[in-house]
Amino acid sequence: xxxxxxxxxxxxxxxxxxxxxxxxxxxxxxxxxxxxxxxxxxxxxxxxxxxxxxxxxxxxxxxxxxxxxxxxxxxxxxxxxxxxxxxxxxxxxxxxxxxxxxxxxxxxxxxxxxxxxxxxxxxxxxxxxxxxxxxxxxxxxxxxxxxxxxxxxxxxxxxxxxxxxxxxxxxxxxxxxxxxxxxxxxxxxxxxxxxxxxxxxxxxxxxxxxxxxxxxxxxxxxxxxxxxxxxxxxxxxxxxxxxxxxxxxxxxxxxxxxxxxxxxxxxxxxxxxxxxxxxxxxxxxxxxxxxxxxxxxxxxxxxxxxxxxxxxxxxxxxxxxxxxxxxxxxxxxxxxxxxxxxxxxxxxxxxxxxxxxxxxxxxxxxxxxxxxxxxxxxxxxxxxxxxxxxxxxxxxxxxxxxxxxxxxxxxxxxxxxxxxxxxxxxxxxxxxxxxxxxxxxxxxxxxxxxxxxx
Numbered sequence: 342x343x344x345x346x347x348x349x350x351x352x353x354x355x356x357x358x359x360x361x362x363x364x365x366x367x368x369x370x371x372x373x374x375x376x377x378x379x380x381x382x383x384x385x386x387x388x389x390x391x392x393x394x395x396x397x398x399x400x401x402x403x404x405x406x407x408x409x410x411x412x413x414x415x416x417x418x419x420x421x422x423x424x425x426x427x428x429x430x431x432x433x434x435x436x437x438x439x440x441x442x443x444x445x446x447x448x449x450x451x452x453x454x455x456x457x458x459x460x461x462x463x464x465x466x467x468x469x470x471x472x473x474x475x476x477x478x479x480x481x482x483x484x485x486x487x488x489x490x491x492x493x494x495x496x497x498x499x500x501x502x503x504x505x506x507x508x509x510x511x512x513x514x515x516x517x518x519x520x521x522x523x524x525x526x527x528x529x530x531x532x533x534x535x536x537x538x539x540x541x542x543x544x545x546x547x548x549x550x551x552x553x554x555x556x557x558x559x560x561x562x563x564x565x566x567x568x569x570x571x572x573x574x575x576x577x578x579x580x581x582x583x584x585x586x587x588x589x590x591x592x593x594x595x596x597x598x599x600x601x602x603x604x605x606x607x608x609x610x611x612x613x614x615x616x617x618x619x620x621x622x623x624x625x626x627x628x629x630x631x632x633x634x635x636x637x638x639x640x641x642x643x644x645x646x647x648x649x650x651x652x653x654x655x656x657x658x659x660x661x662x663x664x665x666x667x668x669x670x671x672x673x674x675x676x677x678x679x680x681x682x683x684x685x686x687x688x689x690x691x692x693x694x695x696x697x698x699x700x701x702x703x704x705x706x707x708x709x710x711x712x713x714x715x716x717x718x719x720x721x722x723x724x725x726x727x728x729x730x731x732x733x734x735x736x737x738x739x740x741x742x743x744x745x746x747x748x749x750x751x752x753x754x755x756x757x758x759x760x761x762x763x764x765x766x767x768x769x770x771x772x773x774x775x776x777x778x779x780x781x782x783x784x785x786x787x788x789x790x791x792x793x794x795x
Contacts, residue, residue, distance in 0.1 A: 416476020500641025591760025640695025
């Protein structure tokens with residue numbers, strides 16, 4: 342297939358739906374696994390760290406949560422390189438297998454009462470496996486969906502990544518709420534907490550089956566046809582795409598930190614700091630997820646109509662302006678205060694979720710897209726978002742100030758706005774950049790040195 346034909350290939354509607362589903366299902370599985378751990382943090386702390394005080398045990402659980410983020414960069418290096426050198430399809434399949442294996446292991450680990458210190462050790466091992474897989478998930482899915490979506494609907498197409506992630510959170514919160522309805526706290530602590538983790542196996546099997554049936558993207562096939570698949574994409578990122586790389590880190594700090602405060606940490610905050618019951622907090626988490634599921638595709642459509650930057654800037658301004666009032670209202674502790682504040686935070690988050698993936702995917706050329714996205718995303722998660730639950734819990738315990746999460750969101754909103762003002766508008770941009778075509782025309786000497794291993 343010629344380069345021109347590659348550029349004009351449009352998948353059938355059935356094929357496009359299948360590809361969108363293939364990208365979203367893996368993200369759904371990934372975030373279902375991730376969210377269940379966060380939602381069951383209090384229970385897990387008693388199972389694996391029973392000898393510590395309640396606060397110390399919770400901090401230990403969140404520390405293990407953060408460990409998985411710190412190994413994300415390793416996963417991003419591995420899967421980013423594989424995606425840009427071997428194709429998007431292979432990494433999509435490998436990532437979902439690895440994530441499922443780590444989660445299954447977590448669900449089968451005996452308690453501290455049974456095997457002692459080996460219980461938390463194995464918990465860390467399972468989270469490391471999950472973290473390495475997570476390092477490759479976003480870059481693989483974002484590159485795949487961006488390259489398969491029509492240019493005028495790329496924001497909408499890429500929004501399904503985060504639709505899948507929030508749907509994973511929604512399924513997790515519904516599952517945890519169901520556990521609390523079906524079992525008492527003692528039964529959950531004695532083993533029922535494992536059920537959600539074991540549900541990963543059939544979910545992952547479905548995701549893997551679908552991902553094995555897809556083809557690689559038209560843009561990646563164009564690189565293959567031109568014989569310009571990069572030999573060292575990570576080197577190219579740091580030589581030619583440094584600006585795009587740091588812009589992506591800024592956008593992903595904006596997204597990830599907001600995501601983890603609103604959809605991960607908030608349920609623990611509402612239980613531990615405000616005094617809500619586990620069932621009430623899980624219900625509010627479900628409301629947050631439902632809100633996001635409804636708004637995310639609309640945000641993607643809006644970014645196709647008016648541009649990526651206007652949508653993201655609106656979210657940044659709202660986050661800076663409303664984080665403090667919403668947390669102040671939430672701390673009143675009434676059902677109405679919980680509902681309105683959770684709905685408001687989830688709505689702001691949804692604007693970011695529906696737009697960020699297309700935005701950062703359009704920044705990079707096809708040659709380095711998966712590597713650049715994967716590494717930048719994992720750095721933002723590892724050094725910023727992954728530590729937020731721990732930092733917020735620690736700062737509140739030290740200062741006694743329950744408004745700490747609001748202040749962190751205001752800072753995150755500021756980072757997002759500063760980053761966005763340095764970026765061009767990317768909506769509708771051709772995903773085969775000049776550097777992709779220059780390599781084909783033998784106009785990039787560095788490309789040949791890399792290909793020859795010099």
